[in-house]
Amino acid sequence: MSEATERPYILHMLTATAQMSPFDVNMAADAGYNVIVPYCNVDASMVTNLTQDAIFSRGPKGVSRTGIFIGGRDVMLAADMLETARRAMVPPFEVSVFADPSGSYTTAAALVALVERHLKRAHGMEPGGKRVLILGGTGAVGRIAAAMAATLGADVSIASHRDASHAKRVSDEINRRFDIVTTGIGTDTSDALRRALADAEIVIAAAVAGVQVVGPDDLAHARHLLIAADVNAVPPEGIAGVNVMNDGEPLGDGPDPGTIGIGALAIGNVKYQVEHRLFVRMRTSARPVYLGFQQAFDEAREVAASLG
The missing domain is CATH 3.40.50.10280 (Methylene-tetrahydromethanopterin dehydrogenase, N-terminal domain)
Structure with missing residues (x-):
């Protein structure tokens, strides 16, 4: 035939x-x-x-x-x-x-792979031991990104804007399922969000499209920030200063000139x-x-x- x-x-x-x-x-x-x-x-x-x-x-x-x-x-x-x-x-x-x-599997994969790539290129570091904050972490992309980052040895916090108990339930579920360690935290108030940002080295925004979860005033509290990655392609940007086209460029509104951004279209290119x-x-x-x-x-x- x-x-x-x-x-x-x-x-x-x-x-x-x-x-x-x-x-x-x-x-x-x-x-x-x-x-x-x-x-x-x-x-x-x-x-x-x-x-x-x-x-x-x-x-x-x-x-x-x-x-x-x-x-x-x-x-x-x-x-x-x-x-x-x-x-x-x-x-x-x-x-x-x-x-x-x-x-969610391919988007989270692209997201974490680009974070890993730029962390090494820009800072000469690996994800192991890095403090990763995932905003919108209880959603589909956030859960899988958390699992991937945790398997690389990162210290992962899964954040929920609803409350800490919801984040903890999700964290406990994926910890059992994938034999990893993550922590669930609440970012339901401005103070809680800023406390979480103050400790983070990598911030990932995986929240719903068209919602800014980190504004310029919030970002100023992220004093240890190395990378900000945002999967949101619908204005406004999920993280202030992270343009959809960013692929390792300096974050204009970042608290440190060494902070770099990864935008939704760069992530989408790899996901595709x-x-x-x-x-x-x-x-x-x-x-x-x-x-x-x-x-x-x-x-x-x-x-x-x-x-x-």
Whole structure:
């Protein structure tokens, strides 16, 4: 059978939400999938049956051209669904699976990889032992960024603007899940935020788009700040002075001339490359692969290193 008449590449996209992300659909198409089918409102109990329906219907050649993507918004549920899909395989009927709920795995990977890169380039330092404050840390990107930074040995504080108890619940959950150590803190008042900033060496803003979580007056309290990174691409900037285009430039409003900023478009550029590479890897790998946040982080570090 010629390449032109080979079976198409099919991607089954599962999400627990009411709709699949158009962003992920576009990314899958650009990575070479010919047929892309979304399955919405999927709960964990449905994953085994959906997976086995996908693997038993195409034969050995077809199964090598079949993949499963897991989206949604819940980062822990997506990790569970990825593992459930993996366990549902019956070799040689086995397909690749990639999880990236709300783009959080690839976005957090790009964010932490760039922080690591610029920390070394600008300051000659590694993340190990650095005090990292993640504002909006209880959200999808914040949780995964916290896990990644903690695995590098950073001293991570997960902040919630709601209250300290909410942050502690999230911190305890990811500590148990990933066998790491983080701390939950509240930044629900200006004084609490400024106390947290006063101790931080790396500040990450992973809060909702269009909300400034650190203003110029707040930033003045961050006297030990080395890097400020912001995933918010919608004005105003999440951290005052961090332009969306910043990729290691000095932070104009920073308390120290050595403080550098990493903006949303610099992070987004790496995130895009990571997601594309993982979709392509899933489609082209000679053996089935299972791609979660650790694989996203490994890929992001490679992309960041290639930037020079």
